[in-house]
Amino acid sequence: MNLPKFPRQFIRKEDEPGYQPETWQPKWHCFCCHDTGKINPHLAKLVIEEYDLSKDKIPRCQNPSCKAGDNLDFLGSQVVDYRFTAAICQHLDSIHREEWRQTTETKTALVQEKIAQLAQQKSLKKPARTPSEETEIQEKYAAIVDEYNKKP
Numbered sequence: 001m002n003l004p005k006f007p008r009q010f011i012r013k014e015d016e017p018g019y020q021p022e023t024w025q026p027k028w029h030c031f032c033c034h035d036t037g038k039i040n041p042h043l044a045k046l047v048i049e050e051y052d053l054s055k056d057k058i059p060r061c062q063n064p065s066c067k068a069g070d071n072l073d074f075l076g077s078q079v080v081d082y083r084f085t086a087a088i089c090q091h092l093d094s095i096h097r098e099e100w101r102q103t104t105e106t107k108t109a110l111v112q113e114k115i116a117q118l119a120q121q122k123s124l125k126k127p128a129r130t131p132s133e134e135t136e137i138q139e140k141y142a143a144i145v146d147e148y149n150k151k152p
Contacts, residue, residue: 026100029066030068031094031097032063032066032089033061033066033068035068037061037066037069037071037072039059039060039061040096043092043095044056046095047084057079058072058075059081059083059084060073060081060084061089062082062084062085062089063086064090
């Protein structure tokens with residue numbers, strides 16, 4: 001009887017081939033409105049000068065891949081700003097996605113730097129010598145060798 005061949009099943013994700021450590025990812029799908037239907041104020045300010053969340057109409061997300069804006073339609077045009085087109089919302093989405101990518105990249109680099117610093121502090125290995133320490137040690141070594149060579 002031929003036995004079946006099963007693929008490996010790893011206990012830890014870290015042991016799997018091609019594993020990449022996870023960086024925090026938001027749960028929303030639309031970066032324009034964070035799945036609320038309301039365009040993020042910092043993004044709205046890119047389109048509407050001096051936009052004020054407390055005074056201006058709510059800018060509705062029209063991103064084709066997002067249906068959250070439908071929840072605002074019952075408020076009507078007295079409260080909701082419909083001027084943001086699908087193209088504008090898609091562009092705002094891509095801007096905010098790039099901001100997130102840069103933020104996670106920066107945070108990951110900072111975490112890795114802190115880990116390296118902590119590892120160096122806790123390491124039992126002696127730290128590398130400075131150039132002046134290396135020169136001093138070389139001089140002491142040369143003096144010992146000279147003394148040893150002088151003895152019969």
